[in-house]
Amino acid sequence: MTPDTLSALALSIRVALVATLLNAVVGIPLAYVLARRRFRGRGLVDLLVTLPLVLPPTVTGYYLIVLLGRRGWLGGPLYTLTGWSITFTWYAAVVAATVMALPLLVRTARAAIESVDRDLERAAFTLGRPEWRTAIEVTLPLARNGILAGLVLAFARALGEFGATLMLAGNIPGRTTTVPLAIYTAVQTGESGDALVLVAALTALSCVVLVAAGRLGARAT
Amino acid sequence: MKDGEGGERLEVSIVVSLPGFALDVAWTAGDGVAVLFGPSGAGKTLTLQCLAGLMRPAHGRIVVDGRVFFDSASGVDLPPQQRRVGYVFQGYALFPHLTVADNVAFGLRDRPRAARARRAAEVIERLGLGGLERRYPRELSGGQRQRVALGRALAIDPALLLLDEPLSALDAPTRRELRDELRALLTDVGTAAVVVTHDFTEAYRLADRIVVYRDGRVIQAAPRAELLWRPASEDVARIMGIRNIFHGTVLKATPDRIQLRWRGQMLEAVNSPTRAYLPPPGGPIAFFIRPEYVRLIRKDRGAPDPGHHMNLMSGTVVSQADFGTMWTLAIRLDEPGPPAQGEYDLEVEVPRLVHEILELDRDRHWQLSIHRGSIHVLPA
Numbered sequence: 271m272t273p274d275t276l277s278a279l280a281l282s283i284r285v286a287l288v289a290t291l292l293n294a295v296v297g298i299p300l301a302y303v304l305a306r307r308r309f310r311g312r313g314l315v316d317l318l319v320t321l322p323l324v325l326p327p328t329v330t331g332y333y334l335i336v337l338l339g340r341r342g343w344l345g346g347p348l349y350t351l352t353g354w355s356i357t358f359t360w361y362a363a364v365v366a367a368t369v370m371a372l373p374l375l376v377r378t379a380r381a382a383i384e385s386v387d388r389d390l391e392r393a394a395f396t397l398g399r400p401e402w403r404t405a406i407e408v409t410l411p412l413a414r415n416g417i418l419a420g421l422v423l424a425f426a427r428a429l430g431e432f433g434a435t436l437m438l439a440g441n442i443p444g445r446t447t448t449v450p451l452a453i454y455t456a457v458q459t460g461e462s463g464d465a466l467v468l469v470a471a472l473t474a475l476s477c478v479v480l481v482a483a484g485r486l487g488a489r490a491t
Numbered sequence: 492m493k494d495g496e497g498g499e500r501l502e503v504s505i506v507v508s509l510p511g512f513a514l515d516v517a518w519t520a521g522d523g524v525a526v527l528f529g530p531s532g533a534g535k536t537l538t539l540q541c542l543a544g545l546m547r548p549a550h551g552r553i554v555v556d557g558r559v560f561f562d563s564a565s566g567v568d569l570p571p572q573q574r575r576v577g578y579v580f581q582g583y584a585l586f587p588h589l590t591v592a593d594n595v596a597f598g599l600r601d602r603p604r605a606a607r608a609r610r611a612a613e614v615i616e617r618l619g620l621g622g623l624e625r626r627y628p629r630e631l632s633g634g635q636r637q638r639v640a641l642g643r644a645l646a647i648d649p650a651l652l653l654l655d656e657p658l659s660a661l662d663a664p665t666r667r668e669l670r671d672e673l674r675a676l677l678t679d680v681g682t683a684a685v686v687v688t689h690d691f692t693e694a695y696r697l698a699d700r701i702v703v704y705r706d707g708r709v710i711q712a713a714p715r716a717e718l719l720w721r722p723a724s725e726d727v728a729r730i731m732g733i734r735n736i737f738h739g740t741v742l743k744a745t746p747d748r749i750q751l752r753w754r755g756q757m758l759e760a761v762n763s764p765t766r767a768y769l770p771p772p773g774g775p776i777a778f779f780i781r782p783e784y785v786r787l788i789r790k791d792r793g794a795p796d797p798g799h800h801m802n803l804m805s806g807t808v809v810s811q812a813d814f815g816t817m818w819t820l821a822i823r824l825d826e827p828g829p830p831a832q833g834e835y836d837l838e839v840e841v842p843r844l845v846h847e848i849l850e851l852d853r854d855r856h857w858q859l860s861i862h863r864g865s866i867h868v869l870p871a
Contacts, residue, residue, distance in 0.1 A: 389584035392545050395571040396578040397598030397647060411588050 275464050277444050278452035282429055285448055289367035289428035290421055293375045301379035302405055323373040331437025362439035363446050367428035374427050375420040382416020419486035426479040500683045505541050505551035514707040520700050524677050524684045528694040529704030535687040539653045543578050544571035555651050577644030581655040583636050585628040591639050592624040598647040614642045633661045634669055652684040670696050691731050703727050725777040725869045734838045735780040737831055744769045749868050751776050755826040758802050760866035768870045777869040782840040784865035788858040800860035808855045809835050818846040
């Protein structure tokens, strides 16, 4: 394996892990709120979270540039203030992977939370637990397998992200070239040996992930 | 534990509006067990949820032992966490990921560790769950689960105990056994309790006071004996599953007696001394005759004596059904015109022994008498 191949693998795993962590932090509370609360704008939040699942990844990537790019809604002021922009850094790859993976976690976790018998939560309320404690002690533990399955799927999605990453982070070898981008580059430049190693690595990882998610999903119901 | 003794402990007066359903009820209960009885979908569980603070009424007032749980007029609405209500859910809602001991101790979190363990052990002991502390709910029988749910609710020394169909998840033999056990436990604990059921036998066995629900309203609230012997209306009688409910015509009504005509017979019924019902002559009247209070007159004892045998009539057994210890006879009166209940007029219940002695299998035609105290008039 060439140094570039190795660094692509290392970067991909790092990006996927961080993106999965962010997914857990953002996605689990989001899934809980969508499953258990009725509030204004709930439909809109649901739509925004789910959209990356159906949009072409390049379109999602385009929106991310509009939002975070050097002249973006958030990225613009940030650049003016600090002279730093997230685009073409590995953070950008993390953001792209997080956004793309979020709907998978939120949808899976939400379904698992919704399937928890509400009487269990009501019982906890009558026994003195406020809602947030009930969520931690009752709802989330009982939805655990569904949530884990969602995290596994999110990790897999983050690992394989291509389009949105390319748009926001670019394809800079050693800095933002993740495995899918490296495969694309290798094939384009005719270095099929490198490509083959990475293809095999990603395929094997995806198989492991799918089996794991399947097992967790089967136990969740 | 008589109704009214020691004053009312529970005052409920609530209005809830949901899409497609409205609950508007007001009732009170004293010491002991109040049973909310009625068909499913009548609003019984919804009432429990309001009592527990899990559902917020549109307006009304809920007071338990002088503590105001909810009062829309003054804006009081205690959250469920502060009401100290022990709730036994339908299906029990035991935490499946916790052991029996942890389920029972769940509501004791705020107490010091030692006190918590002591209280949990006490409750487990009292409910006969010793030895099952480390089991998970899925490893328990239905009866054991019910006891864990009760224990979890009792552990917090509740101000009020709510039980939603506590026996419906059990099979018939366990159900009968636990029904009597539950009654004894509720009496023993002495906490004001509200039990929901749609089974009248269960309601009667468990209750001191029965509140009859229908379509989101209370149609009668009374001590259980009063309900059994004097249902307030035909609706109540039908929900209780009372048989032989008929419609006749009033002949004469006095505070003591009501005379009425039905199927060509002149019948005389006792009027309620405390709550006399005086419908105008010629008007319609509903009444019922309990199947177990109809007398078949023995043919070997001479002619019936009109002074002794009231409301005399005669008819033929058109069909009969064997209920093991009892037989139910369907009797058609010797009167022209369509019978009151399809093929027959009266359902009559006789013990098996009587059925044998009277040779009812062979002998189909009988004279019947019904004491005037066994004809119950139902106010409109």
